[in-house]
Amino acid sequence: xxxxxxILVSVVLAFICGGASDSSSQNWETLLQKLYPAAKKExxxxxxxxxxxxxxxxxxxxxxxxxxxxxxxxxxxxGLSSSKLYPRVIAEARAGSLTVDMxxxxxxxxxxxxxxGLIAMMDPKELTDKPEHFRFVFDNKLPVSRHQITHLAYxxxxxSKNDLPKSYxxxxxxxxxxxxxxxxxxxxxxxHLRILWGEDKFWKFINGxxxxxxxxxxxxxxxxxxxxxxxxLIGCVSMTSLDELKKKGAPVEFLPISPVFVRIELFVPFKNxxxxxxxxxxxxxxxxxxxxxxxxxxxxxxxVPGTPIYDVLKPTGVELxxxxxxxxxxxxxxxxxxxxxxxxxxAVK
Amino acid sequence: xxxxxxxxxFKWTQAFSAEKLIYLIPGAIVTYLVLPPLALLxxxxxxxxxxxxxxxxxxxxxxxxxxxxxSAESYVLFQNSLTYALxxxxxxxxxxxxxxxxxxxxxxxxxxxxxxxxxxxxxxxxLITAIGWSFLASxxxxxxxxxxxxxxxxxxxxxxxNIYSLAGIIFVSALSIIPSIVLMLSGAxxxxxxxxxxxxxxxxxxxxxxxxxxxxxxxxxxxxGAFIYNLADALDNFQIPSVLGLNAGxxxxxxxxxxxxxxxSGLPDYGLASGYSMLLFLLAMxxxxxxxxxxxxxxxxxxxxxxxxxxxxxxLGKWKYLAFSGVGLYLFLGAVxxxxxxxxxxxxxxxxxxxxxxxxxLTLSNYRALLDLGQFKAAITNTLVVSLAxxxxxxxxxxxxxxxxxxxRFRGSSIPDFLTFxxxxxxxxxxxxxxxxxxxxxxxxxxxxxxxIIIIALCxxxxxxxxxxxxxxxxQIHKExxxxxxxxxGSPWVTVFRITxxxxxxALLSGWLWVAVHTLREATIAVxxxxxxxxxxxxxxxxxxxxxxxHGLVAAMSVVIISISMTLTFFGRKVLxxxxx
Numbered sequence: 001x002x003x004x005x006x007i008l009v010s011v012v013l014a015f016i017c018g019g020a021s022d023s024s025s026q027n028w029e030t031l032l033q034k035l036y037p038a039a040k041k042e043x044x045x046x047x048x049x050x051x052x053x054x055x056x057x058x059x060x061x062x063x064x065x066x067x068x069x070x071x072x073x074x075x076x077x078x079g080l081s082s083s084k085l086y087p088r089v090i091a092e093a094r095a096g097s098l099t100v101d102m103x104x105x106x107x108x109x110x111x112x113x114x115x116x117g118l119i120a121m122m123d124p125k126e127l128t129d130k131p132e133h134f135r136f137v138f139d140n141k142l143p144v145s146r147h148q149i150t151h152l153a154y155x156x157x158x159x160s161k162n163d164l165p166k167s168y169x170x171x172x173x174x175x176x177x178x179x180x181x182x183x184x185x186x187x188x189x190x191x192h193l194r195i196l197w198g199e200d201k202f203w204k205f206i207n208g209x210x211x212x213x214x215x216x217x218x219x220x221x222x223x224x225x226x227x228x229x230x231x232x233l234i235g236c237v238s239m240t241s242l243d244e245l246k247k248k249g250a251p252v253e254f255l256p257i258s259p260v261f262v263r264i265e266l267f268v269p270f271k272n273x274x275x276x277x278x279x280x281x282x283x284x285x286x287x288x289x290x291x292x293x294x295x296x297x298x299x300x301x302x303x304v305p306g307t308p309i310y311d312v313l314k315p316t317g318v319e320l321x322x323x324x325x326x327x328x329x330x331x332x333x334x335x336x337x338x339x340x341x342x343x344x345x346x347a348v349k
Numbered sequence: 350x351x352x353x354x355x356x357x358x359f360k361w362t363q364a365f366s367a368e369k370l371i372y373l374i375p376g377a378i379v380t381y382l383v384l385p386p387l388a389l390l391x392x393x394x395x396x397x398x399x400x401x402x403x404x405x406x407x408x409x410x411x412x413x414x415x416x417x418x419x420s421a422e423s424y425v426l427f428q429n430s431l432t433y434a435l436x437x438x439x440x441x442x443x444x445x446x447x448x449x450x451x452x453x454x455x456x457x458x459x460x461x462x463x464x465x466x467x468x469x470x471x472x473x474x475x476l477i478t479a480i481g482w483s484f485l486a487s488x489x490x491x492x493x494x495x496x497x498x499x500x501x502x503x504x505x506x507x508x509x510x511n512i513y514s515l516a517g518i519i520f521v522s523a524l525s526i527i528p529s530i531v532l533m534l535s536g537a538x539x540x541x542x543x544x545x546x547x548x549x550x551x552x553x554x555x556x557x558x559x560x561x562x563x564x565x566x567x568x569x570x571x572x573x574g575a576f577i578y579n580l581a582d583a584l585d586n587f588q589i590p591s592v593l594g595l596n597a598g599x600x601x602x603x604x605x606x607x608x609x610x611x612x613x614s615g616l617p618d619y620g621l622a623s624g625y626s627m628l629l630f631l632l633a634m635x636x637x638x639x640x641x642x643x644x645x646x647x648x649x650x651x652x653x654x655x656x657x658x659x660x661x662x663x664x665l666g667k668w669k670y671l672a673f674s675g676v677g678l679y680l681f682l683g684a685v686x687x688x689x690x691x692x693x694x695x696x697x698x699x700x701x702x703x704x705x706x707x708x709x710x711l712t713l714s715n716y717r718a719l720l721d722l723g724q725f726k727a728a729i730t731n732t733l734v735v736s737l738a739x740x741x742x743x744x745x746x747x748x749x750x751x752x753x754x755x756x757x758r759f760r761g762s763s764i765p766d767f768l769t770f771x772x773x774x775x776x777x778x779x780x781x782x783x784x785x786x787x788x789x790x791x792x793x794x795x796x797x798x799x800x801x802i803i804i805i806a807l808c809x810x811x812x813x814x815x816x817x818x819x820x821x822x823x824x825q826i827h828k829e830x831x832x833x834x835x836x837x838x839g840s841p842w843v844t845v846f847r848i849t850x851x852x853x854x855x856a857l858l859s860g861w862l863w864v865a866v867h868t869l870r871e872a873t874i875a876v877x878x879x880x881x882x883x884x885x886x887x888x889x890x891x892x893x894x895x896x897x898x899x900h901g902l903v904a905a906m907s908v909v910i911i912s913i914s915m916t917l918t919f920f921g922r923k924v925l926x927x928x929x930x
Contacts (some may be wrong), residue, residue: 018440076881079893080878094404099882217595224897231489250699324501
């Protein structure tokens with residue numbers, strides 16, 4: 001064998017691959033730099049994210065990184081849920097006076113807005129140099145921003161590991177009566193059980209859960225508060241909040257029952273927004289390696305191997321159910337189920 | 350020809366005299382502020398808006414009213430709402446009258462200090478008061494319950510107190526509105542001429558009988574005005590019933606309307622929300638009629654006359670310290686406890702009950718986080734500008750409106766006053782929506798998304814209170830004072846600035862202070878109209894509370910709001926409203 005030829009080919013290949021990766025890492029920057037001048041003229045982007053503090057775009061650190069890379073563009077953050085924001089967007093759009101540029105929400109909530117023609121669909125190639133690496137939904141026009149998990153947690157001071165429920169059905173045990181807490185965000189996961197279990201089993205479970213007289217609130221994270229104080233022994237907590245609480249020393253821990261529902265959230269730019277170019281730039285940056293790193297660090301991001309949140313879930317052995325796989329009909333069913341459950345639980349005292 | 354021209358000119362001069370312009374301009378402004386949102390509300394109630402907006406092409410329908418008046422939940426809603434509102438105002442009025450009497454008409458010690466302290470709960474937004482009391486009296490983990498169970502050796506895991514009940518909601522709401530009633534009544538009690546009381550006692554009546562038979566009846570317009578206004582306000586109250594009632598399944602009309610406009614899923618049903626709002630509107634109309642009839646007998650209640658007088662204070666004797674303790678008890682429940690809990694929560698990294706372990710976790714991290722919160726600084730500036738602008742504009746407009754209603758000598762002079770009170774019947778949550786839709790539908794006035802839309806909305810909102818307040822004050826000034834000034838050759842402007850205005854000043858300043866502090870704590874309308882450019886502190890607190898899981902940050906912001914409003918209240922009381930001795 002001509003080892004000199006092999007070494008030469010290897011060196012040439014290594015040079016080509018190294019050069020290619022260098023050029024690809026320049027590509028996203030080059031791509032975004034094309035958007036920068038028009039975005040800078042606009043000067044700001046008004047971002048709404050119900051998670052609070054802009055966590056969907058990396059939180060305070062992420063926003064600082066964005067501002068450092070693209071000076072002259074400020075990010076103004078608001079934190080309304082879609083039920084409050086979207087009616088306002090509809091009204092503002094009619095008057096041509098939109099005050100918010102973009103939101104982050106899941107497909108069932110976004111679909112009615114798309115049907116009303118209020119969402120600005122995007123060309124993936126304008127946002128990222130690697131569109132094949134990302135998921136775009138709704139005719140490949142809206143990028144998935146992150147995975148979001150709100151699952152069950154328990155108060156470690158009040159509940160021992162031996163007493164923990166092993167399945168969703170175990171929540172119907174009389175010992176949990178009046179000691180469960182759910183909220184508007186946390187009930188999201190249960191709606192998917194309707195798809196997994198079918199009508200009969202699902203409604204039997206929900207009726208049983210209703211009979212447990214859970215502490216219920218429409219506020220997004222109210223269940224978290226109740227679990228932390230011990231008012232509830234088990235309740236729904238977002239994985240991001242759980243991580244922050246544990247760092248602060250709160251007595252809460254993840255309840256490892258399967259499946260854990262992983263929902264996707266989309267970047268939702270509004271049509272005729274006041275700062276369309278800055279919005280596009282922000283979304284493009286969020287899909288860049290720098291943006292993804294910022295989101296993962298903030299506890300947001302995707303639940304895939306190699307990310308912090310995946311590393312937390314993997315050892316628990318739970319089965320993950322990704323909502324990405326839902327069909328449009330299933331999305332509609334999920335949205336419908338939310339309304340039905342809210343009505344059923346609204347009657348709970 | 351010259352005579353005809355002169356006659357025409359005379360008629361025009363009469364038609365557009367300065368007096369009429371002074372009456373008509375504020376009347377026109379009030380009409381503009383109140384009528385369009387009302388019109389939109391009425392229109393919405395007859396539209397089938399499932400998944401659509403009322404201004405879109407949707408069918409006309411009576412279905413909303415059928416639901417409001419005939420559905421199974423309507424009876425429960427009606428019962429809950431009336432019970433809640435009546436009990437709240439009865440309890441609050443009783444306590445407020447006692448407090449005002451003790452502070453303004455008795456020799457109870459440290460009256461100035463007591464007045465300042467009694468007003469402190471005014472600085473606590475209803476939302477925050479409710480959160481504080483949920484920490485204090487939550488059935489399982491509330492501080493009071495834990496202490497009581499421990500003190501009395503109770504085995505039960507919950508209780509004895511349950512703040513998540515109708516009684517709990519009434520209790521917290523009453524505590525919350527007592528300062529408002531105190532402010533509404535303090536001017537009237539302070540200006541009361543003691544000559545009538547002296548005459549009564551000289552005739553042999555006891556002090557108690559004199560208060561019951563002479564003082565209180567003469568103060569009836571002020572008392573009735575305060576009662577009726579706060580009854581309508583209680584029906585409209587959303588923040589406290591939402592925090593304490595929703596979890597317990599206790600719904601009142603305001604929370605029902607909120608849920609109709611902010612459903613967990615799907616789009617709001619503005620038609621149904623407007624239907625419920627119209628029901629509240631009708632209830633308030635009944636209150637307005639009762640109030641108007643009381644005002645029509647105004648001349649019988651004039652107690653500030655041309656004769657000089659010096660306010661007299663009743664000697665309490667050995668009862669003064671008991672009275673002072675009673676004031677202290679109200680302060681403890683109405684201000685000290687919620688305030689301490691808020692401060693405690695603001696110094697904790699996550700929400701937790703007081704304990705030795707929690708003491709070791711005290712931290713300023715929530716206050717540091719506030720400085721990192723992007724919208725916080727903008728919110729503070731917006732809040733201060735809005736509060737000052739709303740208070741000033743509202744008192745100017747309401748003074749002119751009240752004067753027009755009481756002293757106007759032409760047909761329709763009481764219409765603006767009527768409109769301001771009618772506006773009270775529109776729930777804040779729907780009023781905010783209506784204002785938003787008005788300025789979106791008519792973008793010729795480009796204030797949507799700015800703080801000006803909030804200023805206009807809150808001015809309109811508080812016109813009712815301030816007009817009632819000024820109306821009560823104007824009623825007490827007998828016409829003979831103005832007639833004496835005119836008879837002495839004083840021009841109308843001299844009469845206004847040297848006689849009327851000084852007499853009205855206590856009520857004016859009380860009202861200004863009330864409006865400024867209420868603006869600071871108002872959250873519902875601010876939330877409805879909130880955009881990234883016009884966020885105020887109360888809306889930011891609400892937003893963070895809605896997100897949940899950030900009680901520490903919410904508590905820290907609340908402490909900041911309370912500090913600002915306490916400073917404003919203390920400054921106002923000391924400088925603007927010095928106590929007369």
